[in-house]
Amino acid sequence: MTRIETGVGLVVGRGWVPRAICEARAADGLPYIAVAFAGAVPDWLDDHPHRVVPFEKPGQIFDAFHDANCSHVCFIGGLDRPSLNPLKFDKRLMSWAPKLLPALKSGDDGLLRLLAGYFEAEGFTMVAADALLPDLLVGEGVLTRAQPSEADHADAARAAEILRATGPLDIGQGCVVAQGLCLGFETVQGTDAMLEYVARTDGRPDPLGARGVLMKARKPGQDTRLDTPTVGPDTVAMANRAGLAGIVMQAGGVNLVDREATIAAADAAGLFLWGRAE
Template sequence: MAADGIAIVAGRGALPRLIAEDCRRRRIPYRVVIFEGVTLDWLPGHPVLHEIFEKPGKLFADLRGAGCGVVTFAGGMTRPKLKPTRFDFKFIGMAPRLLSGLKAGDDATLRMVAEIFEAEGFRIRAPHEILRGLLVAPGVASRLHPGPADRVDTDRAFAIVTALGAADVGQCAVVAQGLCLGLESIQGTDAMLEFVAATGAAYRRDPAGGRGVLYKGPKPGQDWRIDLPAIGPETIRRAAAAGLAGIAVQAGGVLMIGREDCLATADAAGLFLWGYEPEPAEEETA
């Protein structure tokens, strides 16, 4: 295998499967990297490397042996519970940096992991650089369009996510009638939408007002090669179950997994899908 093979570090969700299938279809050499504790049901038919978090020395050697010079991170991952008795020499050498980084926010942690791979000579590529058509384009993609109240709520949600993102906390929020009904934390988007479904109706003050908007966007200064926010059909179903009017995402900065399924799900549920373009920040003048 040539040194330009792609290592797909696979987590939960459909994205790693879609990338692997695309590589296979286009005859691009690749390996699916599965860490201990990650269970996927689509692996038969794909070349797989089984790895252990505590043994990066083996991981790097396996990647080089397989001719993988490119690494992409795809799908949701849970922070590992490390076992010091299994650390290899490579991990021991990196331990102070790794253990400190794992206590930081998600973006800082993933940036640190990417830097470690790059120090070993691997190139990091974003999923959307490999599988084309993933990024949400500007404009409304669904049949239903956001109304004036929805646009105001989206502006408010964007401001909230931008402020929290600066502290490396979360990539999405739900706002209805100007009130923040939910914020994403380490539990993820699904847990936030479940919370909104259970509690949000009590805070919608005006029955004729906006039902609420889920907004998602990357954090300020985020490395767009890793952990860009994503939506899929399940996100849309959960937003509908929470009684929301629609979903807005930062245009060009969010992945849509299964575009046709997403649009069909949104249209069937009566939700809008909007590639939101924030107004450029005004420069301060002296």
């Protein structure tokens, strides 16, 4: 991976990855600035060069990145879709509104592609988080003491089939399959909500059969610079609560965050973590 030594602008949300990238840039003495949205400011942001802007004024983001001489931009971290007040729109958002407002009602990939296009029109190069943080993408193989069984392999294949079929609809990046049945599918509410649903509604037909797997994967055709699916310690805790046997991740397509802690949590819970090749 080629290190980006020019300025990087980070549009940050919640989660481990935004902070890890900022800390890595700071430790290496590389230029960066983080921008967070008012009402969604991470509690660690004061330790880094940053600005806080209203959702309705994206022109301030461009100003911050240009002032910091940024060449690259990365969208990273979880962020809920905002409720926008048209009375507060700046000139840029007013010009975007005819396309952006309908996109807010579409899938994440479509919305992020549109936003990325606006940043590229400003002269920035969009990059994925794994271009800024080494070893973020999961590789191929099982990372835990627990190993997937033959039944888990079958459930993983079924889950991959489901995600391939639904990917073009731009709905979600994960599903839960047990004994060949889809017990949950990720939608706009996210992975945690799906796993909470599975934990509350056990649909496994055979109580003594396969416990099931969570699978996370990029949507077919998804822009690889944007919205990479993520697995971390919280995912392991929720998968364990849902009674699953393990987590299957598309090798090269999923960010495994806080890797050591995530693997340790899976080992403690007796779950497997598997980077599955397509």
